[in-house]
Amino acid sequence: MIKDLTLHNRAQQVMQAITENNADLDAAARKKKFAAMSESAYRFFRGTSHLFWQDMYNDWRFALFGGVPGTQTWIQGDAHVYNFGAFANHDGEVIYGLDDFDDAVVSDYQYDLWRLAVSLVLDTRSNGTFDNPACTKALKALVKGYLETATRYRMDDQEQEVHFTADTACKPLRKFLEKVGKQKGRKRMLNKWTRLQKNGKRVFDATNPKLKRLSPVARKQFMAAFEVYRQQKESGGEGKFYRIKDVVRRISAGTGSLGTMRFYALIEGEEGAEHDDIILDIKQQDGPSLLLAMPEAEQQAYRRVYPNEGVRHAAAFRALAEHPDRYLGWLEFDGAVFSVRERSPFKDDFPTDKLEKKKQFCKMAATWGEVLATEHKRASRSLNPEQPYLLEESLKQLTTDREGEFVTLVVAIATHYAECVERDFGTFVDAF
Numbered sequence: 263m264i265k266d267l268t269l270h271n272r273a274q275q276v277m278q279a280i281t282e283n284n285a286d287l288d289a290a291a292r293k294k295k296f297a298a299m300s301e302s303a304y305r306f307f308r309g310t311s312h313l314f315w316q317d318m319y320n321d322w323r324f325a326l327f328g329g330v331p332g333t334q335t336w337i338q339g340d341a342h343v344y345n346f347g348a349f350a351n352h353d354g355e356v357i358y359g360l361d362d363f364d365d366a367v368v369s370d371y372q373y374d375l376w377r378l379a380v381s382l383v384l385d386t387r388s389n390g391t392f393d394n395p396a397c398t399k400a401l402k403a404l405v406k407g408y409l410e411t412a413t414r415y416r417m418d419d420q421e422q423e424v425h426f427t428a429d430t431a432c433k434p435l436r437k438f439l440e441k442v443g444k445q446k447g448r449k450r451m452l453n454k455w456t457r458l459q460k461n462g463k464r465v466f467d468a469t470n471p472k473l474k475r476l477s478p479v480a481r482k483q484f485m486a487a488f489e490v491y492r493q494q495k496e497s498g499g500e501g502k503f504y505r506i507k508d509v510v511r512r513i514s515a516g517t518g519s520l521g522t523m524r525f526y527a528l529i530e531g532e533e534g535a536e537h538d539d540i541i542l543d544i545k546q547q548d549g550p551s552l553l554l555a556m557p558e559a560e561q562q563a564y565r566r567v568y569p570n571e572g573v574r575h576a577a578a579f580r581a582l583a584e585h586p587d588r589y590l591g592w593l594e595f596d597g598a599v600f601s602v603r604e605r606s607p608f609k610d611d612f613p614t615d616k617l618e619k620k621k622q623f624c625k626m627a628a629t630w631g632e633v634l635a636t637e638h639k640r641a642s643r644s645l646n647p648e649q650p651y652l653l654e655e656s657l658k659q660l661t662t663d664r665e666g667e668f669v670t671l672v673v674a675i676a677t678h679y680a681e682c683v684e685r686d687f688g689t690f691v692d693a694f
Contacts, residue, residue: 276689283554292521300690300694308344314380314551327671332655334370335371336642336644337371337373338374341374344381347609359637363583364550375634383677389615389617391615392623396620407628408631411639432622434626435629438612438613442608443608452541473526474510474513475511476511481509483595509528526541527541540604545601546600547600547601548571575592576592581640581641584640
């Protein structure tokens with residue numbers, strides 16, 4: 263009986279939260295996800311964003327440099343160093359930025375910055391290249407890069423488009439983007455995921471272990487759901503080239519999203535040529551992890567604004583991304599809501615384990631901060647069209663002459679919470 267009074271302990275909280283959060287996964291999917299999470303504390307962190315929100319959403323420290331209407335913007339919601347990546351923009355340029363909006367929601371900017379900073383610590387320790395002092399130095403560079411970018415603006419900023427390309431990026435990122443531009447592309451992407459049949463028709467390559475064929479019944483149901491999406495796009499003058507050629511399940515993708523229903527759909531390219539086909543990434547949207555930490559009043563407000571998670575995902579994408587692809591939308595299938603977006607031919611992640619020099623590590627960390635701040639500013643303008651510099655002005659007011667305190671706070675949060683995650687990781691490995 264006395265033991266029942268001692269259940270308020272961290273190990274109990276962690277195991278209960280993980281069990282409840284993964285209860286909807288079947289046994290095979292849960293085993294695969296837990297196996298991925300057991301690889302390192304960083305992978306565990308990626309697979310347990312619900313723990314971060316459970317711990318941080320009501321942390322009083324967010325009121326020190328935020329917690330006011332002006333510091334609210336669209337946040338990525340699951341910020342970590344591998345949720346940035348390379349992709350092609352509307353002009354065909356290879357750019358670097360946030361590339362995952364499944365957990366995006368309107369909230370205080372600090373949650374993204376804190377989570378990104380924690381991820382830097384955990385990823386650095388996982389790679390084992392840099393010691394703690396070097397990690398702290400990179401953390402400071404990340405936070406300074408964010409703050410300097412977030413508080414910098416001019417009255418003609420709204421006409422300026424900020425791209426992080428090979429021409430504008432620092433050396434480690436520039437070399438990466440140049441390599442992606444040379445080594446990737448639509449033809450290479452199609453060769454990886456598809457094949458040409460003898461009749462010349464392109465279909466998905468079902469021998470790829472990350473793809474799985476649908477049953478005839480499921481395929482028929484999916485085609486009907488896709489047709490509704492296509493007609494919606496066509497009614498907006500966009501559906502001319504949306505002829506679907508093939509569809510498959512996409513499996514074993516991500517960490518936190520492992521077990522989430524996902525499809526790749528192959529559609530005809532604009533020219534009808536052999537190598538211009540489009541792959542659409544169609545992913546089930548169950549809602550941001552932040553929802554689990556929201557009080558009921560905030561959840562009700564959220565539901566009033568977004569009739570479903572596909573609408574929320576599309577709104578977030580349009581706010582945070584400079585030029586979302588023309589295929590952005592959503593569809594309903596098998597009782598669930600799915601986001602629709604193009605899979606970029608230049609999709610790739612920056613390999614943090616390849617960073618070997620402290621100077622380049624700090625430059626890359628500063629870039630992550632700059633990218634995050636740039637997208638937060640862009641998103642704030644979409645929320646506040648009559649006050650386009652509200653976020654910048656609010657942060658400037660809160661941090662002027664307190665920049666050192668701001669950096670110290672984020673570094674402390676990142677370092678201490680990373681230690682908590684490492685202990686939680688040990689609890690998880692021991693239990694599962």
